[in-house]
Amino acid sequence: MDTPIYDFVKKYKESDMxxxxxxGHKGHKFIGCEDLDITEIYGADVLSMASGIIARSQSNASRLFYTGQTFYxxxxxxxxxxxxxxxxxxxxxxxxxxxSQEREYILAARNVHRSIIDACALIDIDMEFLTYRSSNSICECKVLPEDIKTYFENIKKENLEKNIQKNYPIAVYITSPDYLGNIADIAGIAKVCEKYCIPLIIDNAHGxxxxxxxxxxxPIKLGAAMCCDSAHKTLPVLTGGAYLHIAEKYKERFSEAIQRGLALFGSTSPSYLILQSLDLCxxxxxxGYRQKLKNCINSVNKVKKYLKSIKISVMNTEPLKIVINTAKAGYIGMHIADEMRQYGIECEYADIQFVVLMATPENKRLDFDKIIQWSSVTQLLHKKNSIVPSILPAFYQIPKRRMTIRExxxxxxxxxxIKDSIGRICAEETISCPPAVPIVVCGEVIDKNVVNLLEMYNIKNVCVVSLVK
Ligand SMILES: Cc1ncc(COP(=O)(O)O)c(C=O)c1O
Incomplete structure (x- = not known):
């Protein structure tokens, strides 16, 4: 496969212009990569209206991912x-x-990344959240196709019974995989959305x-209209590199607006280091990536199987994550992450209940061996009482909304x-990062349940709307 962006920059570097x-570094080395760091010079195309080397590279990505169109x-x-x-x-x-003067809204599962809340604030659009089926963490929110169907049916019924015209959501928005590696039934949800002619957007950042x-x-193969993939999370791409994919069926309808949106919210100085990295990817x-991926999944599975065999609680997740439920053995995830650090392992994420490890084919055998070494000495082998029922607040009543996100x-x-925050309206996403999943969303009223969760995530302060004097 050709690599037009990488080839252009390499040639430019060698040309000694x-x-x-x-x-301003003019290609001279400070970190070491500056000679490959250019801007949108003659011949280098323009990311926000690509028609040259960037467009060619994006078409390559689109072919690989089987999408209608792919943007970097x-x-x-x-x-x-x-x-x-x-x-x-x-x-x-x-x-x-x-x-209709009714405000538009997105219907979402609650475990969203903060970027969708930021988007709602900027665009001035509302979100309605599907209620939790069951969940042990703010990171997960199981949604089934029938939940979406029931939601739509209820609108239909209410409209008929009350002779009103309540709007349907303008899109359904699901995060899958989530931070804990759960994958939603996207094919099932897509079928329901299709029946009601509502586009399905998937936050596939992890997938x-x-x-x-x-x-x-x-997600595009399974029927989503659009999705985003953080290439940098699971592929060998520099941090910041991501794809926005549109399904073939929606290409004509969405392509122009997507380009406008990327230009509206994006920088006019895209990083050519990241573009080259996406291009090389x-x-x-x-x-041969498929084979490498298969081998890596085998290695991950072997580790998971071994950990399970010694009674460490490993969750059933997407193939590249190893998620350990430390709370089940009575241990705080962050403490187990500290323990892993002593054995030369740095995890992706740890909270009170979980430790999340993310693997890719770029992990070497030694990396997996270290997990096995750690597992032979970990405190998890000495089970204490589970901390789950005593520490975790009941998940999770969605707080009441008093203002729009933007307001x-x-x-x-x-x-x-946070001790003084009950009854006040949240003004800024209150999160720990990662996972950057808001516990309380801007415009919602903070209640006791929220305060319990904030305490659990060790958040001491919260930004609230000032009281009117
Ligand atoms: C579920 C989810 N969505 C979106 C994002 C944002 O992705 P990015 O860091 O590529 O902007 C993240 C980041 O961690 C995430 O976990």
Missing amino acids: SRFHMP STEGSSLCIKAMLMTVLMDARSQRKND AYLAFLECNLH NRYIAD AVFAPSEVID
Whole structure:
């Protein structure tokens, strides 16, 4: 597979041109990669309206992922999510048949990454959350196709019974895989959405690799209208590199608005280091990645099987994550992460209950061996009482909303101790990062349940809307 962006920059570097253009390092080495760090010079194409080398590279990615169209982002999935939201809003407005003054909203599972809340604040659109079926963590929120169906049916019924015109959501938004490696039934949810003509958006930040499993589990293949993949999370791409994919069926309808959205919220100085990295990743995928992925999944499975055999609680997750439920053995995830650090292992994420390890084919055998070494000495082998029932608050009543997301984000605000926050309206996402899943969303009223959760995540202060004097 060709690598037009990488080839262009390499040639430019070798040409020894005097750089009278940005960036200011002029190709001289400070970190070491500056000679490959260029800007949108003659011949280098323009990311926001690609028609040259970037367009060619994006087409390569689209072919590899079996999408209708694929765009690059050098600002992560966070940028893609804003562009996708703007797109469905513009689309809904262009199709609106009545002159309803009702505000548009997205229907989402609660375990969203903060970037969708940021997008709602910027675009001024609301979110409605599906209630929790069952969950042990803010990171997960199981949603089944029938939950979405029931939601839509209820709107239909209410409209008929009360002779009103309540709006349907302008899109359904699901995070899958989530931080704990749960995968939603995207095919099932997509079928329901299709029946009601509502686009399904998937935050697939953690799942770029799913397209290359023996059975393709990528959201676009399973029926999503659009999704974002953080290439940098599971593929060998520099941090910030991501894809925004549109399904073939939605290409004509969404393509233009997506480009506008990416330009509206993105920088006019995209990183060419990241673009080259995305470009090279196409070749990496084309040249034997599927086999490497298969081998890596085998290694991960062996480790999981071994950990289970010595009674360490490993969750059933997507193939590249090893998620250990430390709480089940009575231990705090962060403490077990400290323990792993002593054995030369740095995890992706740890909280009170879980430790999350993410693997890719770029992990070497030694890396997996270290997990086995750690497991022979870990405290987890000495089970204490489970901390789950005593520490975890009942998950999880969604707090009441008093203001729109945008009103709350742009209102005068103050930071207060969480002890004084009951009854106040959240003004800023209150999260620990990672996983950057908001415990309370801007515009919602903080209640006792929220305070319990904030305490559990060791959050001491919260930003609330100021009281009117
Ligand atoms: C579920 C989820 N969605 C979106 C994002 C944002 O992705 P990015 O860091 O590529 O902007 C993250 C980041 O961790 C995430 O975990």
